Amino acid sequence: MSSVQLTQIQPVTDNTSVEYQNAWKNIISVLRDMHGEAVYRSWFKALNFIECSNGKVTLAVPTRFIKEWINNHYGKDIRKYIQVHMQHVHDFEIIVRNTHTPVHTKPVQSGSNVQSADGRRVEILPTTSAVENNAENVLAIPTIEASLDPRFTFDTFVVGKPNELAHAAARRVAESEKVVSGGNPLFLYGGVGLGKTHLMHAIAWHIFTHTPERKVVYLSAEKFMYQFIRALRFKEAIAFKEYFRSVDVLMIDDVQFISGKDSTQEEFFHTFNALVDQNKQLVISCDRSPSDLEGMEERIKSRLGWGLVADIHATSYELRLGILQSKIERIDNIHIPKKVLEFLAHKIVSNVRELEGALNRVVAHATLVGKPITLETTQELLQDLLRANDKRISVEDIQKQVAGYYSIKVSDMHSARRSRTVARPRQVAMYLSKKLTTKSLPDIGRKFGGKDHTTVIHAVKRVEELMQTDHEFAQDIELLMRMIRN
Ligand code: ADP
Ligand code: MG
Numbered sequence: 370m371s372s373v374q375l376t377q378i379q380p381v382t383d384n385t386s387v388e389y390q391n392a393w394k395n396i397i398s399v400l401r402d403m404h405g406e407a408v409y410r411s412w413f414k415a416l417n418f419i420e421c422s423n424g425k426v427t428l429a430v431p432t433r434f435i436k437e438w439i440n441n442h443y444g445k446d447i448r449k450y451i452q453v454h455m456q457h458v459h460d461f462e463i464i465v466r467n468t469h470t471p472v473h474t475k476p477v478q479s480g481s482n483v484q485s486a487d488g489r490r491v492e493i494l495p496t497t498s499a500v501e502n503n504a505e506n507v508l509a510i511p512t513i514e515a516s517l518d519p520r521f522t523f524d525t526f527v528v529g530k531p532n533e534l535a536h537a538a539a540r541r542v543a544e545s546e547k548v549v550s551g552g553n554p555l556f557l558y559g560g561v562g563l564g565k566t567h568l569m570h571a572i573a574w575h576i577f578t579h580t581p582e583r584k585v586v587y588l589s590a591e592k593f594m595y596q597f598i599r600a601l602r603f604k605e606a607i608a609f610k611e612y613f614r615s616v617d618v619l620m621i622d623d624v625q626f627i628s629g630k631d632s633t634q635e636e637f638f639h640t641f642n643a644l645v646d647q648n649k650q651l652v653i654s655c656d657r658s659p660s661d662l663e664g665m666e667e668r669i670k671s672r673l674g675w676g677l678v679a680d681i682h683a684t685s686y687e688l689r690l691g692i693l694q695s696k697i698e699r700i701d702n703i704h705i706p707k708k709v710l711e712f713l714a715h716k717i718v719s720n721v722r723e724l725e726g727a728l729n730r731v732v733a734h735a736t737l738v739g740k741p742i743t744l745e746t747t748q749e750l751l752q753d754l755l756r757a758n759d760k761r762i763s764v765e766d767i768q769k770q771v772a773g774y775y776s777i778k779v780s781d782m783h784s785a786r787r788s789r790t791v792a793r794p795r796q797v798a799m800y801l802s803k804k805l806t807t808k809s810l811p812d813i814g815r816k817f818g819g820k821d822h823t824t825v826i827h828a829v830k831r832v833e834e835l836m837q838t839d840h841e842f843a844q845d846i847e848l849l850m851r852m853i854r855n
Pocket of ligand 2: 565566622623
């Protein structure tokens with residue numbers, strides 16, 4: 370949230386409606402800058418200023434869904450800007466009212482490719498009554514080439530232990546000419562910046578270039594919902610359904626956004642079922658496992674987990690180094706000492722996106738100042754990033770998080786109780802202390818109520834064994850690691 374943008378808005382000094390309206394327009398333009406054109410067009414544009422009274426702004430949107438989405442995702446921002454820039458106003462309310470008045474512009478021929486406002490090629494979907502509709506009314510989904518990042522292919526994806534299952538599954542779906550048995554849907558999940566979108570795009574690119582007769586559609590969950598809502602609003606639900614029925618491979622990225630009790634969830638479920646029934650391939654990505662999707666109905670969760678569920682684990686040192694090496698191979702005329710790469714792989718552990726950011730910064734700097742890259746310049750350049758990644762994790766933090774996770778008392782971490790309900794979490798906390806801190810075994814033992822270092826060794830071994838044999842347990846550990854690191 371940039372404070373620079375805030376200063377561009379003139380506070381309203383007079384209590385008249387026109388001034389409030391103008392202030393509102395300014396707020397909208399700040400929100401537009403902040404969240405980008407796509408978000409603006411999907412959501413903020415639908416907000417209509419109705420009135421301002423009793424310290425409250427009333428805004429209208431055409432559907433309950435849009436109202437809920439804006440409240441949940443942008444409510445805080447809107448409230449903040451209103452408080453700062455409208456005098457005596459401290460809150461807002463969104464009401465549902467259909468304020469849309471159709472504008473009759475030139476009809477768009479269905480089935481053709483046209484340029485959208487942001488210059489991207491979009492496919493105009495066949496609709497039942499396209500001619501009666503104005504351009505805005507017709508469903509427009511970007512063509513597959515326009516929706517994909519050309520850098521995100523299998524060639525540029527580095528495979529390592531943490532992502533090998535997800536990668537193998539993605540390959541299988543991409544290379545198969547028909548729906549993969551036992552692999553529908555393919556459900557890819559993992560934390561932020563670990564390569565889910567990259568893999569999704571890689572699948573789509575592969576199909577698009579190798580079997581162009583297979584129609585592949587890639588959409589973020591947000592776009593999917595937006596399209597659906599729009600279709601309902603403009604009575605194009607049939608066109609929407611027909612369109613998705615014509616698809617061979619449907620890919621929905623970040624499905625966690627389809628949550629909360631809503632009609633879109635229902636529609637998503639129907640589309641989903643219809644496609645599976647028709648033997649169409651679905652690929653879904655998500656930041657968590659199907660069973661962890663809160664706000665999603667049980668039957669949908671279970672359906673999502675029917676096919677192949679593949680998770681991408683947190684990166685390992687080897688994978689991070691591999692990714693860095695593969696990236697620099699693609700940059701000409703630059704030499705980065707091995708030491709620097711190792712240093713980066715060692716220090717930037719949060720996710721691949723940040724790792725790439727760090728590398729780009731080092732390269733950009735070297736190119737600009739024309740000096741060789743050294744460990745010292747790298748350290749200096751990345752001070753802020755390194756500090757964030759260095760966030761010291763303490764044994765106490767780990768004990769707290771683990772106790773919370775297994776619903777036991779923190780004091781049980783120090784006790785000698787041997788009942789399984791407390792002994793297992795204690796072992797987990799010891800294991801994580803060994804993995805995530807630089808403390809020695811005796812040090813760790815001491816922090817668990819003065820236990821011997823052999824107890825810690827035993828705990829680490831036990832947890833490692835269990836992780837091999839018990840998939841669910843391994844996932845718990847994975848999740849805890851992420852929670853503690855963040
Ligand atoms: P997610 O969708 O899981 O949040 P992305 O797919 O957007 O993450 O990945 C973030 C960045 O990291 C992208 O630039 C992507 O190319 C890169 N990346 C992630 N994993 C890998 C990998 N295994 N090999 C190469 N690049 C990767
Ligand atoms: Mg993504």
